[in-house]
Each structure stands twice: as structure tokens, then as C-alpha cells.
Amino acid sequence: MGRSPLWTAIREQIAADIARGHYGPGDRLPTEAQLSERFGVNRHTLRRALADLAASGMVHARRGAGVFVRHRPTAYPLGRRVRFHQNLMAAGRVPDRRILLLETRSADTREAAALALAPGALVHVFEGLSLADGAPIALFHSVFPAARFPGLMEHLRANPSVTAALAAEGLPDYTRASTEITAKTATPTLAAQLQLQPGAAVLRTVAINIDGAGQPIEYGRTWFAGERVALTLGAGEG
Numbered sequence: 001m002g003r004s005p006l007w008t009a010i011r012e013q014i015a016a017d018i019a020r021g022h023y024g025p026g027d028r029l030p031t032e033a034q035l036s037e038r039f040g041v042n043r044h045t046l047r048r049a050l051a052d053l054a055a056s057g058m059v060h061a062r063r064g065a066g067v068f069v070r071h072r073p074t075a076y077p078l079g080r081r082v083r084f085h086q087n088l089m090a091a092g093r094v095p096d097r098r099i100l101l102l103e104t105r106s107a108d109t110r111e112a113a114a115l116a117l118a119p120g121a122l123v124h125v126f127e128g129l130s131l132a133d134g135a136p137i138a139l140f141h142s143v144f145p146a147a148r149f150p151g152l153m154e155h156l157r158a159n160p161s162v163t164a165a166l167a168a169e170g171l172p173d174y175t176r177a178s179t180e181i182t183a184k185t186a187t188p189t190l191a192a193q194l195q196l197q198p199g200a201a202v203l204r205t206v207a208i209n210i211d212g213a214g215q216p217i218e219y220g221r222t223w224f225a226g227e228r229v230a231l232t233l234g235a236g237e238g
Helices: 006-019 032-039 043-055 084-090 109-114 152-158 162-168 188-194
Strands: 059-062 066-069 074-077 095-106 122-132 135-145 175-185 201-210 216-225 229-232
Touching: 006 032, 006 043, 032 043, 043 059, 074 084, 084 095, 095 152, 109 216, 122 152, 135 188, 152 162, 188 216, 201 229, 216 229
Parallel strands: 074 229
Antiparallel strands: 059 066, 095 122, 122 135, 135 216, 175 201, 201 216
16 A cells, blocks of 8 residues: 555656766667666556656657757857857857758848838748757747848858858848847747647747847847746846
């Protein structure tokens, strides 16, 4: 009567392995088959233990990839110069970007207003995933004036670095004019892209970057995985 279910003992053993550093942040746990063999249990019992670890926030499952130890939240500064690769490298993470969309089209009303363009002016749209140590931390959607940067799409296809692409187009530096941060919950589509549970917390930023003369050059919206990123503001920012 007083004995705990077997799955709780398995959960505690895996949690202890993580606490001892046997599996670090971002590491994949052994497969279900390997863990079932290790503990001498069926997969139903093992999955109950893993589900409880996931509910506690210690691990998370990626469909088709396995179960991973959760990352420590990555500190991501939002200052006058926001640079994705520099931010992640400073946090000790390996940055990467995955391109989802590159297209040139007419600006909608909101984009035209943000970039100080005439209604219907052409804009370049860059959408993709930002990754840290191979795990998605943000979905971004950035819009640039096409007339100002005619070759931007070609540069981004070769190297998905906005800073490098703008430099190749003759803009060596730019700064952040404004950032709006709003707490949201992940839609099913966004959750799938960021490998989150639907309804998980996300932080949406809406930002405008400008050149040295104060002319808007980028209008961006980014959805950060709330459990993986800690957005920070320096003194005098916000």
C-alpha cells in the first residue's frame, strides 16, 4: 500500500542523472528502447516517467528527434544594436538561422507606415528560425525597403545574416529605434515551428531599425520561446 509507483522511481533516477550533469542542457536522453531496457520496464511505464519530467520542465520532447534536457534560458540583450550572432555567442551558444521565406512583394499598410514608404511600395521579406545550439529559440519576420536594398535577397540567400547582407548593400551600421515587447501564447502553427506545446508562453517583439540619418531600414516582428530566452534591457533602454 505504501509503495510508490515504479515510474516515480524511474523519474527520480533520470532526474538525479540530470542533476549530476550526466546529461546537460540540450543533451538528448537515451532512446525509449534503451531506457526501457536499462530499467527493465515496458514503454508505457517509461513514458509516464518522462511525461512527469516534461511537466516539471526538466525535459522536453521533439517530435521524431527524442527527449532533450531543457536549455537554460539564453540571455538576449535588446539594446541600440541588436545582433543575433553576437548575442548568442556572448551567451556561450552556437547560433544558426534557418530560412523559411525570402520574397519581394508590395508592403501592407502597417509595413509601409513603419518604413515610411508609399502605400504599396515594394519590400523584401525575410522570415526564418533563429536557433541556439540547434534548438529553435525564435521565429522572425523582417521587412526591408526593396528600392533601398535591391540586392538584399541575393545576399541573404548566400548568408542569412542581416548585418552582413546590409553591409554588402552599403549600410555598415544601423541601430534600434524602438522595441515593443508583448507576452503571447503560442498558436498551434507557431508551437510546431518553435517545438513548443500549443499555448506555451512566447514573447513577441515589434521593432524598427534605422540608419545613421534616422531613416527606417527594417521593420521586424519576432516571437521568442519564453522558456528558452530571457530578454534583457540595458540601462536607459526600453
